Amino acid sequence: MGTSVYRTLLLRTGGFSVSDYIQKFTVRDLALIAFRLRLYKQVLFLSFYLIRFVDEMSDEIQDRPLVTQGCLIIIDDCPPLPAPFEHRIVSAKQVPMGSYYAVKPNEVLGGGRFGQVHKCAELSSGLILAAKLIKVKGMREREEVKNEIGVMNQLNHVNLIQLYDAFESRTNLTLIMEYVDGGELFDRIVDENYQLTELDAIVFMRQICEGVQYLHQQYILHLDLKPENILCVNSTGNQIKIIDFGLARKYRPREKLKVNFGTPEFLAPEVVNYDFVSFPTDMWSVGVITYMLLSGLSPFLGDNDAETMNNILHANWDFDSEAFENVTEEAKDFVTRLLIPTKCSRLSATGCMKHAWLNNLEDKAKLHQVRLKSQVKLQRYLAAHKQWKKHFYVVAAANRLKRFRQNHPINTV
Template sequence: MEGQESQVKELGMSRLMFYRHLESVETMRSYWELKQVQLKNLEQLRDKDGKEKSKVYPKGSKTQKKKKPLDTTDLVSAGLEEVQKLNEQNTQLSHCAAETAASTAVPLDLIEEEQEGEGYRDKKELVEEAARDEETVAELLLIKEEEEKEEDEETEKEEELLLSEEIQQAASNSSGQTNENITITLESHEEHLDITCSTKRHVSDENLETDDLKKSRVEEASEEEEKEGLKEGEEARLEAAEEGTEEERKDVEPVLEEYIIDSSPPPPALFEHRLVTTKTHQITSYYTINKEEVLGGGRFGMVHKCVEKSSGLILAAKIIKARSQKEKEVVKGEIEVMNQLSHSSLIQLYAAFESRHEIILVMEYVDGGELFDRIIDENYKLTELDTVLFIRQISEGLQYMHKMYILHLDLKPENVLCVSRQTNKVKIIDFGLARRYKPREKLRVNFGTPEFLAPEVINYEFVSFPTDMWSLGVITYMLLSGLSPFLGEDDNETLNNILACQWSFEEAEFADISEEAKDFISCLLVKSKSWRMSASQSLKHPWLSDRGLHYRLHQKKNKCHSSHAPPPQA
């Protein structure tokens, strides 16, 4: 009996193992069939989506027709039906196994319990797998929808760019286009965008929210484009109106004419700037001085033309009498000042030679003569515009000197040389009385030419940069009128006139002079030095910088010091 029971148990166990194996095979087959169904459905969806993609035409409205995305519940329900059929087959097989093992009640009952447990677990696993498959399908569909959204956004952006370009081209090409046409175009575009947005609404709430956000953004963009289009149309209309009235405005408004004066600097020296020290050699060993040709002279000595033997360079030799050591120190101070000045409006030093009774300065040569000669020459027709050119160059030279903290202190027409007789280029010369300005050291001087002295020099007060600007005002007055503003019967009367600051524009020579020139002089001949224009300010004054004024002066060609000018022809 025990052997039979053992055989029955073995038979039951073998059958149980067979049924379990059979069930696992059926489960795997149902799983793969479900996967194949899902893959077929996805391929069908992909094919349909590929066929129904929208087309965007550059100049037409966008029409998109999309089918409603397949519901995932249909796919899941189809899979569940297959699972239920397989479960029914498994239960039938389990019932057959129970009938064949009726003789062994107790062992088979245990087997049935185990089968039921295994069947429950198999069903549970199948349901879980189906749920996972459902999640996978849902994820794939969401990814597909996101890709479609991105494609739709790209097509929207392309269409908006095309429409904005068309609006800009229309506004620029047709100046007579009205705001109504632009408004209609933008309204139709806005309606078209609304229709496009309405075709993109999805079933889920999240998709609806994103569509609403996109629609609001598109509406904002369309409003901005509408404003820009209206603004461009208004600008085009204004331009057309301006073009239409251009001829009328020409008749009413005068055309502003300009004249650009030759504000280029004077030609530089024919040699590089040098740091000169006095040599004790004989100057005749290096230079040939023409004592018969005198270029100028004064209290210091005489200036002659000379030629460098080694190079043939034409220069000017300034011979200064200096017998005492004190006199020689004064001349060496002039050399020290000239070593610090490198500017095209200032004469340049080339070499210096010292002997027992004199010091000779070899300098840059210019052959235009003194500016004073042009003032007193009745045959030279000096115009106000010529004076502008002269004063501008002198102001530039003074501006450079003052930046280098050097005061000239002897500025007058005799110390301004013309580069040539054909041009209006000038250079400042004679730095014998120049001093270095030191703010902490109060400088007083008691020298200079009386009619060009500033009030602070006469009062033996501290001098500074405005001292040179007073002298510039006197030179300007003389160039425009041919008169000296403070000149008296003798030096005492001249100095008293300067201290009283007595001068005016009542002379007939100022009848044709511009108001800007008079204002320029008035800003310089001010008794208090703190109220005078600086060199930089003088260059910005309208008389020296206004091109419109220069055009009027060029057209007028008014002569300075009209008493020297020939009478007008009848």
């Protein structure tokens, strides 16, 4: 209907601007045109919300890592949403936490050497967050937690969990952080009901490498990368966030840093040898995580910690023939370039992002007869964009007519 109105305008004006020939219209013509344009704007307005509704419903339907749509499967490769709050610089408050947050003691999200993580809510806003409760026995432990706060203050990336607040008491330090409810990536790997494909592994590893790349750009070493320290944003999608910066250290190239902590299976040879650590130390752990995602096996795991560390020192690993039977050569090459004893020979995080295995996802999806969720979203966007572009000139004509009527009142006498 709007297009026919615009054609009428062009015919009546000989193809020139409305303002040049508007005086040839009768009041009735103008009233009819204005009515049709108002009605058309209402149709566009309703169409906009209909498109939004369809888009949101499609997101709900497709919000699974493997979703059949027709004869194809959709892999969720969309990036995670940022934290529901702006990045902030946090310092530990020496006031009761209960005055600001309600911790839910029965909703334990995780735990470890430090203590437990509980679900909590901010009293003033109702915002759902995670409270990491850390028991501190001495000054050294207290300084370690404050180091974690200092590290997290420097991090502002969608693949790294964000810090919201912190509290300090005589026996505890509590970190209030962004909440995600998808559980550990480790649990996703070992779940028998979850079908992990190589394309899923690519999507996971690309995000991990993006997060590590950002860390290293800030001159921060994580030093405890493992599947337990990678959280899924939700239980169905493929979005992840790296957590637990309790062992992270600021890297200063002129200061030779040595560490003697970490999880044995993921330790780099230089950590086992108590040698100097640097960016490649994290990249070794990235290689171990990749190996595990592709095979479900731990490449260096022995019967005890001593055997595990001996396997690491002697680079005693291979691609299990059965577990890697259907894994691509690109994926194997990616792992091989990370699990190298010599630090300087390992791929950097930036090098990983450029590796063939983490790129050309669309071609890989076609090869595996699956579709990427980002492609589906892009197609929906373009379809909606074409509709708006189709009606652009009608809306423009309406605006020009409105401006002319405001500037040139019509004398009906």
